[in-house]
Amino acid sequence: MSEKRRVTLKDIAIALNVSPSTVSRALNGYHSISDETVRQVKEYAEKHHYVPNTLAVNFRKSRTSLIGLVVPHIVHHFFSTTISGVIETAKKQGYHVLVTQSGDVKDGEIFACRTLLGMGVDGLVISVSNETFVAEHLQDFLDEEKPIVQFDKITDHIHSPKVVVDDFDGAYQAVKNLIDNGYSKIAHLSGRLEVKNAQGRFQGYKKALKDHGLEFREEWVKGCWDIIESEGFDFTKELMESSNPPDAIFCITDLVALGALKYLKSADYEVPGKVGLMGFSNWMLSEYISPSLSSVDQHGFEMGERATEILINLIKEHSLGEDDLIEMKTELIVRQSSQKRL
Amino acid sequence: MSEKRRVTLKDIAIALNVSPSTVSRALNGYHSISDETVRQVKEYAEKHHYVPNTLAVNFRKSRTSLIGLVVPHIVHHFFSTTISGVIETAKKQGYHVLVTQSGDVKDGEIFACRTLLGMGVDGLVISVSNETFVAEHLQDFLDEEKPIVQFDKITDHIHSPKVVVDDFDGAYQAVKNLIDNGYSKIAHLSGRLEVKNAQGRFQGYKKALKDHGLEFREEWVKGCWDIIESEGFDFTKELMESSNPPDAIFCITDLVALGALKYLKSADYEVPGKVGLMGFSNWMLSEYISPSLSSVDQHGFEMGERATEILINLIKEHSLGEDDLIEMKTELIVRQSSQKRL
DNA sequence: CTGTTAGCGCGTTCAT
DNA sequence: ATGAACGCGCTAACAG
Numbered sequence: 247m248s249e250k251r252r253v254t255l256k257d258i259a260i261a262l263n264v265s266p267s268t269v270s271r272a273l274n275g276y277h278s279i280s281d282e283t284v285r286q287v288k289e290y291a292e293k294h295h296y297v298p299n300t301l302a303v304n305f306r307k308s309r310t311s312l313i314g315l316v317v318p319h320i321v322h323h324f325f326s327t328t329i330s331g332v333i334e335t336a337k338k339q340g341y342h343v344l345v346t347q348s349g350d351v352k353d354g355e356i357f358a359c360r361t362l363l364g365m366g367v368d369g370l371v372i373s374v375s376n377e378t379f380v381a382e383h384l385q386d387f388l389d390e391e392k393p394i395v396q397f398d399k400i401t402d403h404i405h406s407p408k409v410v411v412d413d414f415d416g417a418y419q420a421v422k423n424l425i426d427n428g429y430s431k432i433a434h435l436s437g438r439l440e441v442k443n444a445q446g447r448f449q450g451y452k453k454a455l456k457d458h459g460l461e462f463r464e465e466w467v468k469g470c471w472d473i474i475e476s477e478g479f480d481f482t483k484e485l486m487e488s489s490n491p492p493d494a495i496f497c498i499t500d501l502v503a504l505g506a507l508k509y510l511k512s513a514d515y516e517v518p519g520k521v522g523l524m525g526f527s528n529w530m531l532s533e534y535i536s537p538s539l540s541s542v543d544q545h546g547f548e549m550g551e552r553a554t555e556i557l558i559n560l561i562k563e564h565s566l567g568e569d570d571l572i573e574m575k576t577e578l579i580v581r582q583s584s585q586k587r588l
Numbered sequence: 589m590s591e592k593r594r595v596t597l598k599d600i601a602i603a604l605n606v607s608p609s610t611v612s613r614a615l616n617g618y619h620s621i622s623d624e625t626v627r628q629v630k631e632y633a634e635k636h637h638y639v640p641n642t643l644a645v646n647f648r649k650s651r652t653s654l655i656g657l658v659v660p661h662i663v664h665h666f667f668s669t670t671i672s673g674v675i676e677t678a679k680k681q682g683y684h685v686l687v688t689q690s691g692d693v694k695d696g697e698i699f700a701c702r703t704l705l706g707m708g709v710d711g712l713v714i715s716v717s718n719e720t721f722v723a724e725h726l727q728d729f730l731d732e733e734k735p736i737v738q739f740d741k742i743t744d745h746i747h748s749p750k751v752v753v754d755d756f757d758g759a760y761q762a763v764k765n766l767i768d769n770g771y772s773k774i775a776h777l778s779g780r781l782e783v784k785n786a787q788g789r790f791q792g793y794k795k796a797l798k799d800h801g802l803e804f805r806e807e808w809v810k811g812c813w814d815i816i817e818s819e820g821f822d823f824t825k826e827l828m829e830s831s832n833p834p835d836a837i838f839c840i841t842d843l844v845a846l847g848a849l850k851y852l853k854s855a856d857y858e859v860p861g862k863v864g865l866m867g868f869s870n871w872m873l874s875e876y877i878s879p880s881l882s883s884v885d886q887h888g889f890e891m892g893e894r895a896t897e898i899l900i901n902l903i904k905e906h907s908l909g910e911d912d913l914i915e916m917k918t919e920l921i922v923r924q925s926s927q928k929r930l
Numbered sequence: 931c932t933g934t935t936a937g938c939g940c941g942t943t944c945a946t
Numbered sequence: 947a948t949g950a951a952c953g954c955g956c957t958a959a960c961a962g
Contacts, residue, residue: 252732254955265933270957278931300708302955305647306938311707320675326668333662333687342707345675345687365653365684366642390594504876531873534846596939607949612941620947644939648954934961945950 253294262286273298304366311341313557314362316372318350318399323529324546325373328397331550332371339558341368352377359383363390369557371550373398376441393560393567397553398544400442407560407570409553413443416542416576417450420524421496423540423578425458428587429494429522433466433485435506437473437498444498447526451496466492470502478505486513486521493587494522500529500541507535507583516588523583537582544576595636604628615640646708653683655899656704658714660692660741665871666888667715670739673892674713681900683710694719701725705732711899713892715740718783735902735909739895740886742784749902749912751895755785758884758918759792762866763838765882765920767800770929771836771864775808775827777848779815779840786811786840789868793838808834812844820847828855828863835929836864842871842883849881849925858930865925879924886918 255273259266264283272279272287273296290296304310315332317325333343344362348355355375360383362370369392372384381403387394388405397409424432434451437444448467455462465488468481478497482505485492497503503525507517515521517537525532528543552572560567597615601608606625614621614629615638632638646652657674659667675685686704690697697717702725704712711734714726723745729736730747739751766774776793779786790809797804807830810823820839824847827834839845845867849859857863859879867874870885894914902909 255957256955266955267934267957268932271932274957280931283931297706299955300706301643301647301650301652303957305643305940305954306956306958308643308938310643320672321665321668323663323665326663329687330662330689333689337688337703342686342703344684345671346679347672347675361679361684364639364642531876534873535876536878597941598939608940609942609950610948613948616941622947625947641939645941647938647956648940648942650954932962934959936957936959938956940954941952943950943952946948 252299253291253296254299258287258290258294258296262290308366309368310366312365312367313341313343313554313561314359314365314367314370314372315343315345316348316355316358316362316370316374317345318348318373318375320345320347323531324398324527324544327546328373328550328553331547332554333550334547335551335554336558341558348375350375350377356383359386363387363392368392369561370394371553371557372396374401375399376438379403379440388566391564391566393557393565395553395557395560395567397549398443405566405569407556407567407572409549409556409572409574410442411544411549411576412573413446413576414450414453416526416544416578417447417496418454419576419578420526420540420542421451421454422458423580423584424494424496424522424524425454425460427518427522427584430460431466431490431492432460432494432496432522433468433492435478435481435495435497435502436467436469438469438471447498463490465490470498473499473502475501475505475508478502478507479509480505482506482509483513486510486515493520494524494584496524497526499527500525500532500539503539503541503583504531504535507539518583518585519588522585522587525583528579532579532581540581540584541579542576543579545574549574594641595633595638596641600629600632600636600638604632651710652708654707654709655683655685655896655903656701656707656709656712656714657685657687658690658697658700658704658712658716659687660690660715660717662687662689665873666740666869666886669888670715670892670895673889674896675892677893677896678900683900690717692717692719698725701728705729705734710734711903712736713895713899714738716743717741718780721745721782730908733906733908735899735907737895737899737902737909739891740785747908747911749898749909749914751891751898751914751916752784753886753891753918754915755788755918756792756795758868758886758920759789759838760796761918761920762868762882762884763793763796764800765922765926766836766838766864766866767796767802769860769864769926772802773808773832773834774802774836774838774864775810775834777810777812777820777823777837777839777844779812781811789840805832807832812840815841815844817843817847817850820844820849821851822847824848824851825855828852828857835862836866836926838866839868841869842867842874842881845881845883845925846873846877849877849879860925860927861930864927864929867925870921874921874923882923882926883921884918885921887916891916
């Protein structure tokens, strides 16, 4: 391997018999350089494939054009969609994204944040874990003047802009759809109510019941801990075998609804008709299962996009931003599982 | 905001009245430093939250601990799984991952590679696009002594280790399963045969037919261009309405199988029984649809893991590696759609 | 319009 | 066992 040392500013300067700073200025489009010099420099640079040494530039400017992204899980339809939104938006503005996953646990998140900070990211986009009730690892960013934007799963333990979906309204519309289709005994498989999203959806559920004069029963609300399929299955079994079974179930997320559906089918309940079912999040598979699952779309790409736009603006204006809460509207996707009660 | 300048080596040196190099050596565990000095330095560093400036370190060592990752799509169950594998493996070794997507088009891939190279990644893990028939943008990495490892979708236009799934064997086993279940007129919805994966699966399909004395008919093979659901639907319609319809279909990927299934159901073919169906890739949803879809799992996480291990080893030994081809075994996941022919 | 100088924070000789 | 000095490539402040 011959010495492939890349040409540097200095090389060009020597070759053209000018100073390195002139070359730098010519290349970076300063106005105080003669057209002729600029032409010469650019031509030489082009010809010799000059590529600025990013490491040196970053070092000098002490910024990296890197933004950190932390999500609970990468293999997850909604989050992978937001990741895509973040990356594409960053790309447009000349930023790059370091993607990490917390595994939805506190320690994973702390580790991710530490290494991201260590890598010198210019800012952070994060959807916090279910266990994030302290926020020192986030405060560390702010202490270094690096902005944070939270999205989807957020915590109030840190001051930062937040981009969320209007969970309350989304849940309200979802439950209303069930009601409109004739269901009146509506159960809810919720998440941990300390988590904002879960709380919002729970409140939307309650409000919809109330507005339509339907009764709210504690025993129709089951809290999922891990938000997985088996919880949907087990809780649904429990509900349907109780002395006062519901005729519809609104689930915190599609995966849970899938578990619910599995039980309902195994126990020969007609869905829809006998039991109505509604998910949340609009996973890809919801369109393909049978019956197809009605759900609430969260526009993940747009959320990632919005959060990233805000972050990059903050980075550019050297600001940490306000405690703003941006609520994005959801979209009710009506499919088969919530169709008319028979 | 008070000046939060981080403490540097020099700060510590001055405070302790030693030289910066001593501090550097003490912190990095050189042997030629007295225990006492080491103790003092470490204590001071600890107390004042000394964090090495990664930018400076990277600049000095001219390496970033960054590896670039290019996949066709992020929102894709298989690829998001491989991304996860890459990231987790990199993390274990102290590397970070810049994730990009090519959109499965040449220009997107070239752009991604250029910016990754510009960011100074130490190496590249890539699954090339369907349009990658030239490889200058990859050669650029090798020219800078930065290793590349390809995975899943690979090209021979560049010398590098490659991690793939044994498509031939996977397809063979898949088709054999259909045959074992009594199907004998087996069609294949393939991909573009110039693409390695598609070719491998096609060959495995042919070999399985041949080994079991079944006829191979050109008109039973349909080439999907975009590998999307609608192609599965349309080609299946075409096949089933032809004068000599097949009794089973082996699809290049689950999404195509889903389209096929949609048509078969809409036209009231029993699946399985009347028509057998087999996918490839084992998407998450395949487990949940009805009938559940038999498929071939590609162990995406492990592929990402393996590719990354190889890459990091190459980086560490300053090598570009050989043209090795690592073939990972697939796993046949038998579900309902390929069950016995009636 | 251009050159000179200086230094970002660190690792690494070469001395001692 | 330690310090002095240098330089990585680039940008910015200060002169002219």
